[in-house]
Amino acid sequence: MWTSGRMSNAKNWLGLGMSLYFWGLMDLTTTVLSGTATPQGELEALLSDEPQSHQRTKRSWVWNQFFVLEEYTGTDPLYVGKLHSDMDRGDGSIKYILSGEGAGIVFTIDDTTGDIHAIQRLDREERAQYTLRAQALDRRTGRPMEPESEFIIKIQDINDNEPKFLDGPYVATVPEMSPVGTSVIQVTATDADDPTYGNSARVVYSILQGQPYFSVDSKTGVIRTALMNMDREAKEYYEVIIQAKDMGGQLGGLAGTTTVNITLSDVNDNPPRFPQKHYQMSVLESAPISSTVGRVFAKDLDEGINAEMKYTIVDGDGADAFDISTDPNFQVGIITVKKPLSFESKKSYTLKVEGANPHLEMRFLSLGPFQDTTTVHISVEDVDEPPVFEPGFYFVEVPEDVTIGTTIQIISAKDPDVTNNSIRYSIDRSSDPGRFFYVDITTGALMTARPLDREEFSWHNITVLAMEMNNPSQVGSVPVTIKVLDVNDNAPEFPRFYEAFVCENAKAGQLIQTVSAVDQDDPLNGQHFYYSLAPEAANNPNFTIRDNQDNTARILTRRSGFRQQEQSVFYLPILIADSGQPVLSSTGTLTIQVCSCDDDGHVMSCNPEAYMLPVSLSRGALIAILACIFVLLVLVLLILSTRRHRKQPYIIDDEENIHENIVRYDDEGGGEEDTEAFDIAAMWNPREAQAGAAPKTRQDMLPEIESLSRYVPQTCAVNSTVHSYVLAKLYEADMDLWAPPFDSLQTYMFEGDGSVAGSLSSLQSATSDSEQSFDFLTDWGPRFRKLAELYGASEGPSPLW
Template identity: 45%
Template sequence: MYNMRNISTWLSVLLELSAIWPCVISMNLLSFTTQEMKLTNHVRVKRGWSWEPLYVTEEQEVKKPMYVGQLKTDSDGQDGLIKYILFGDGAGTIFVMNDYSGKISVLKKLDREEKPFYTLRAQAINRYTGVPVEAESEFVIKVLDINDNEPQFINRPYIAEVLEMSPKGTYVTQVIATDKDDPTHGNNARLVYNILQGQPQFSIEIKSGIIRVASQIDRETKDQYHVIVQAKDMIGDAGALSATTTVVINILDVNDNAPKFQQKTYEMSIIESATIGEIVGTILADDFDIGKNAEINYLIEERGDYNMFDIHTDSLTQEGIITLKKLVDFESRSRRYNIQVRAENKYKPEFFDTATIRIYVVDVDEPPVFLEREYFMEIPESVPVGSYVGSVTAKDPDTTDTVIRYDILHNKHSRSFEIYPNNGSIFTMKSLDREVDLWHNITVTATEAKSPTYTSYVHVYIQVLDVNDNAPQLEHIPDIYVCEKSRLEQPVHTITAIDKDEPKLSHPFSFTQPPEESTNANFTFADNEDNTATILTAQDGYSSQDNPLFYLTVIISDNGTPSLTSTSTLTIKVCDCGIDNNKESCGKGGFFFKFMNSGAVIAISVFILLILVLALLVHVRCRKKHNIMSEKGEDLKENIVKYDDEGGGEEDTEAFDITGLRHPTVMRERKPRRIRRTDIQSMYRLSLGLGPDVAIFKEFLTEKLEEANTDSSVLPMDYLHCYAFEGTCSPSGSLSSLSFTETNVSEIDPYY
């Protein structure tokens, strides 16, 4: 009020001055403003804002600015000097303010869930001077909630499990729903739960959403429930919004059922030829539980013929598989067996059921049965061919006894034996040698004479027993050296003997020398009594120059009956072992070089010289033969003709068809012709289309054969001659080896 009186006073003063000096109005206004600021700075004035609570209800349709509330300062004299300005969140776009009255209006529909309140600022200034009349103030416009959002379930989908037969009130699961409405404004967000489907087995707590068991549940009746739960806001009052969700509840099994056989009596059959372990049949007991709770153990109770059969459980199908424990025989005993089977729960043996099984034995025509599963026989290796080895026996297990025939399946061992087909006696067919084959494994068959299809087999193992039929031998004959400086009875080398016979027949061996060597021996033996002997020196010192080699004969005898002996000759070389008397260098060529120094080099050189001279003589003779052959000019020519014929030698001239090679001027007296084959032609002559008539050449060959048979100076009878006709009048002369004169035939080496 004080401020308003000051303003009125100053205004009246300004009006009076304006009548006297209008020109100074503006200066007075400035002076007034300055004085007013001074008063403001020096005088404390109580002033402030006043407004009513500001609210906007959400979701209201706004077609024109809608009044929200009013802000004003107590300095406002309603004279229009105060100007109100709005700042902040949504100012100008969502909210507007009348700058004269301070009234606030909203321009559009609001959503509380999008933004629950708006923070704004207001300022009051002098409309003409722009000077703030009030300090800037902050205020809030709250958006009021309405129930426009339905509940929403979270953490979906809901899947729960609960054991069957659980007591009433057992916790199952909890459902939770939320509501976007304001929980502080009325009941818009206050929810309640109820079950629309799933009663009477389940119930739900109305506020918490916890689902519990309401009555007894049996999994064997129903193993899954779909419970529909509803959530409502406004505590379920009128106008409330709701939502639903489905909770899948799986019922877990408990072991509460005993196995149950499908029938109390079972009938099965098995053939009498069935082997142990063969399946007789299967049975099945039902258990309404699942998983491990339904696992069953089957066993045969100790009643009736319980020891004839066995039973075990198939873990996959839970069936009881009955197998044969002992062989059954239709001819020997009862043809029906009774057993009682028990099926019990694996984890609760008190849950069980029993059934009776009758098993009938079926008769079949069986093959012969050998009295033994396999046969072992022995025979010495020295027995003659046809010796008895042993017998096998088989019988017909059927009631009708039939004749049985025996035979041996062929293999490499069966060729040494034969079997008598009527009684199964086995004999030798060949001589046996234990050192070649110690064991002979043969397979014998037994077949019914009337039914050859029924055949049984048995293995027969024949061991060849050893006899002392092998003399001992040295394991290997090594290079033995003795040092020149060796002393009397000094060890030289140790030899080892082996025997192919068994040790118990031949060991131990004895080592001796022939009597004629033992009296004048350079070396002796020391028997080590372990099948080895040590060679000892029998003198002091040896000389590689005088006697570089010694030959030592050793006689090795075994301990068999009769005793067998073998004789071996050992070569002992004298070696200069050096100062340290070490024989290691002897085997590396030392002896060889010493031997070479003793004259072998000269001998080898002479031998090589002789070889060279012989080669030179052969070369000269070959050239001489060539000159002799060429003296006949072109009368005879040489050619190589290949015949794929293996006839009877020189006289089998009928197998050849070779063109004549003689010149007409050197033909000899004709002789009576022999019958000759003309169907075999020389492929070489035919290819050339040259040469005289074949008859001429055949006569020539006949004459040559007769000369060769009577003349010992010519080539041997089995010498291979190759002839071909090369034509006449060749300027180069003949290259044939046949071009020689009769005067120098004797000079040809018949073995060349």
């Protein structure tokens, strides 16, 4: 090993040797540096046969291009070369000056000898060459002895950079079963060393990990498969490590590595196979069409499109009664009912099911066949079937402003048995605890029983029950999903209390607050709010508002010169409107405090200074103020005493007590002909029946909730649809917390030959005869009580039992 001193001497001798090497080449370049000729001109003169009209001047500068190795680590300055002029006699009269790139910082020159040294560590990868200028001056007079000329110092490269994979680690995919030599991916390593000098940047690739499955081209870096029939099902992921080594891979070169994660992609090289050759299934005879009987599965070791399956029924006596489809998510065969089944007609079926790959590759057909079969035995079970809904699921969309009593869906069920019993509908109240909906017991008409609010409940999932009239143990159910559609019924408003401040030294047009709004509605096109000052503040001289058109607004000052002593707080009403139909708006108030601030706008104090009265009140003035207060107190006491004597009684007379009753009649007769026995107008609107009278009401009760009868169209009160009116009145009674205690709900039933609405009774009088059984009174009493509770009747006697 050389010492640093020996290394420095070697570098100096190397620089001197390179200078001597190029000494003989300076014949052409020195004329250029002295400014007397150009290389092109001399070449043309030398090649020309014509006599020259002038002689070439003698060169003065003696140097050529310099070279110096990078990464010198010695302690002494590195000798680069020597500048010399023929005019230099060695007596020190010539002064050499160096300028240009790095002069004085990277390179220095001995102004007497012309020796150039590098005083900093050089890195070719940072800078490959330096362009400098030299000048020779008369040391005594400072007169230039030579014209200023330019020369170059080039940095010679050494192998100080290892190859690097700038794009690594790599991820690649190659199909399984690929032939040997299939290209997978190309990796590239870069070497920062000089590719034109030596082998420092000549890279050779090799594989360190991944054999014998893969190989790499030593020159190009292309990775290829090296093993036949690589099976994804056996091994799917491979980690390959590639090395790049410079110096052509020779000993002593620098190396870098990268990782290539290679995945074998799937091809269809595995046929499907049923794990069971026989399946046993059962199905109820009441199973509806398209209902699922069971599932079969053919296992395929492939994945993706190569594992897709198509199931078909190829044979068996149940091909016309059952169907099979493929679940695309799980690739199973779903056997469904194709036509109605009957236990009495046929008790069992046999199916032969085939599972096959629909996507095949020609080169793997020899591995087939790519299908398999299994046998399915299906038994039909005899059951007493409950009512069946058609369809088996209901999805209803209802606007939130729908009126109470509106029919939103007709729920339909039937008895699949031969007896075909009558069906009675009800709602499972555990699925509708808020009692928002009501279903007609006979028709299955699903109606709203309370106002809907999307902002409170946007979805309702209820269950409608269907019960056989003659066999109440048979109850069917159907889920009903109700989506409440949004309407613009909420005005935008501030999400929080806004409070801002304005400095006393604020300028006009200064931003003091940015406000935003929220709206509980959810329009399809998104919310868009519009901001403006409220009408009462439209001409506010102090502040203005600018709509940012992005659902926010800026509050700006309109003037300067705010003073706490004049007004310490401003209340700015802001009108916020939405873009819905109809447009809704609200007014929010921005509280603005006037504060004293420093020059940078930082708040110092927001409390107005207290002011002392300029003069104290005299004794006479204080006596006058106290006398006025005393007189006002006496007047207030007199007014209160007078009103106490004039107070009216709380309870109205019994003769003026008006009840909203529905008269009950249990007789069966001539239908509408019997209505002459009573005034049916009381059933629709008792208030209208007593029109023209001036009934007395309780003076201590003021309803806090407005009557919901206004939500019910008047047509509902006069046509045959009584449900809307009754439901509205029920909701009104439930919600009116201040209703008088004598309110009650009573029912009215009638039936007869002349009834337009038909029978409202459960006795089926239309088909009754002398043999009619009245045992229903024993069996149906509790059930009618339950139905009455579902309708909302919780108080008072009921005529149903």
